Amino acid sequence: MNELIVKALLFGMINSSQVCVPTELASAASDMSSARVQQIISQNIVSSKDADQYPVEESINDKSLSSDNSLAQGSTGENPISTEQAKQPAEPAPQVPLSETGYQLVEKYSTSLPSGMFLHLKYDQHLPAYDYVLLHKTSGNVRGEPTTESAVVKNASYFEKLNLIEAVRGQYVSSYGTDVWYRVFWYSNGEMRFGYILSPICERRSFQFDKMKSSMDTLKSAVSGGRTGYISNYKNKAGSAPLYKGSSADSYGNLRDQSAPAYFSLQSKSEFLYLGDGELFSITGESGSYYSVKSPRYSQTLWVPKKYVYTKNAPSSLSQVVVVDRKNQNEAVFEWTDMGWQMISYSFATTGANAKYKFETPLGYFMAIERKSQFLYLDDVTKQISGYAPYAIRFTGGAYIHGVPVDYVKKNGKLVDPGQKESIYTLGTYPRSHKCVRNFTSHAKFLYDWVDIGRAGIIVIE
16 A cells, blocks of 8 residues: 555555745846856867756855755754743633643644545655644754653654654743643654654644645636736847836845836836746737736736747646645645545655845746756855756746755866765755755656646745
8 A cells, every 4th residue: 555545544544533046146147158158168068969958056055065065964953841831820721621641732733635636646655644733943862751851762853854744732831931831743664653853843734725726726817718918028139127116126126137027017117026037927908018817826918028928838728737835845746637626745855045136936827838857056155167957847937946965076187077866965955055945856856757847836935
């Protein structure tokens, strides 16, 4: 029997009582000039006949990739909780229902697929629970009971994820100011193990299936039964959008780079917003050199210059969707059938960070624009070729869904590919990339083989 089914049955019994960088700063370096092609060829990265198949993006790596890997070597250590610090609160906790283990129940977690969404896995590696916790401040002791005097049954590492069952009231720990503990489970040698971990050292996460379904229904409605298009301004090739009141960000926080202006009215063009490269919409009309469009993100009709709009392979119906969740750092993949949305995979993911040389993965509804077996990226500082990202699907600007980045190793003056990696320690924890969405490499390969350009959308939610 499939391991997923076994886990689902066991979990049901438990609950039964159920890079990527589009910046103006880097515009010049991002173009694939003849000098860049010669650089790639001279470094023995690809042959001259294949060089044009590998686009160059800004660094999705820099020093963060090595720091990600170093985190796997150890953890920061748990903040000690002494017996003296642990005491019961002065006032008794309010009466609440009891958990099946006899402790006062704070909340039970049993996320499930909503009506109209079905599980039909086509990729079943690295399957997480629908509800889980991330150790986000320190490593932590998982104990047999929700008390500091109980035996430690597992030492969970910094950034480790544990499957979540419920929150209960246990021993009050004054140094953290709480008596709420999470009941978690994990697998050891194929056996399900249980324990409790103090809630403040964890962050509760889940798959937001309701929000995912709502966003997919919105996009499907927007691109069905009419003319559709998307913004095409990769590397500002259609021209840089005008500044918004002297700024490179509009009032919604959308960035000017690799975007198009979308005007609220053609009579007065002082007010507009930026629609990013790859953003999908329905075309409702036209006037001169402008299309009137209806974006799934905004309620009002917008006017976009035609030079920024591409319609040739825009989807007339939607049958494939990847939904990326920035808040929880996970994603799920769906196909539309006569029965509704079928979830064919779900996984952890890592999105873009708001930091130097980096940009957040933008929210919105995007076109799956193109596939690349790999794209090369630059070092942030030197702007030299630094490595590549495998199995990439571009959806906005220089942002892709892709596998774990690979840093080249320099040997005898040449850059050598050390080989692909399946995972990276920080996958699914916090935003770390330069704008892209990192995946397990095998999952990126699955998506790369599965996606049908012209029928697929990428949605980024919060």
